[in-house]
Amino acid sequence: MNEPTEMDLPVDGGTLRVLRFGNGPRVAVAAHGITASGMSFRAMARHLPAEWTLYAPDLRGRGGSTGTPGPYGIDWHAADLCLVAETLGGGRPVALTGQSMGAYVALRAAVRRPELFDRLLLIDGGLPLPVPEGADLDLLLDLTLGPAIARLSQTYESDHAYVDFFRAHPALGPQWSEDIEAYVRYDLSGPQGARRSKAREDAVRQDGRDLLGSADAFGGDLGRLTVPALLLHAPLGMLGQAPPMLPAVVVEHWVRQVVCLDAQLVEGSNHYTILMGTHARTVAERLVSLPSDAA
Secondary structure: OOOOEEEEEEEOOEEEEEEEEOOOOEEEEEEOOOOOOHHHHHHHHHOOOOOEEEEEEOOOOOHHHOOOOOOOOHHHHHHHHHHHHHHHOOOOOEEEEEEOHHHHHHHHHHHHOHHHEEEEEEEOOOOOOOOOOOOOHHHHHHHHHHHHHHHHHOOEOOHHHHHHHHHOOOOOHHHOOHHHHHHHHHOEEOOOOOEEEOOOHHHHHHHHHHHHOOHHHHHHHHHHOOOOEEEEEOOOOOOOOOOOOOOHHHHHHHHHHOOOEEEEEOOOOOOOHHHHOOOHHHHHHHHHHHHHHHO
């Protein structure tokens, strides 16, 4: 289970590009991060048993779904994710996972349509983020995602230059691999001399505002969650250093509050490598074993 096949699924307003890893009868559906694509699950998919298939859509405004129009936002992405599960799930509940923003999308999908899913694996996301009351969300977005957003408007002379940009990333470079490079190259579009990311900045900003401004809504989602769930979280953040994306006190609070939620710290990982690095095997193993462990 390595290189995916691609398909286009009709959705409201256009089509959603879906990457399929594997051909087994057991189905999992995965949602990626805010500037990422379905290719971010390549490493994890490679470690799934042969009887599994993973469907990883490119969310609206990213990857092969760049041209699929909004509205964007967690509700729309969750509806698309439910459609993927309903259409490709073979008529029975499927496993559900999401990383970073995708964890919030997966959580919303699991709460809105619990009959479609038999487990939920959250990867370094899905818990309400503490945001000061009255904060300027666009300013906060620039402070937290500034470098990631900035590259969306930049152009690069060649594919090699774009790859080198990511090789220098402090969170990705130390664990550089074929999986990470495949993820980076999949994100490229545009003519030679002006290569750029497929991700749309307007989609990223709209989704970012939704993420930062919806702490109460995500708390409500967690309160209504009935699907057995596990959170895998990283001790290091988006730049490969502390603080983490999810503070320990936030994780502990929600594990106490939500009966069907458990959590595991993945030592040595950061926000990206927990999924795309050497810890991908752990993510795959936990997705497969979650029902008996979390029940």
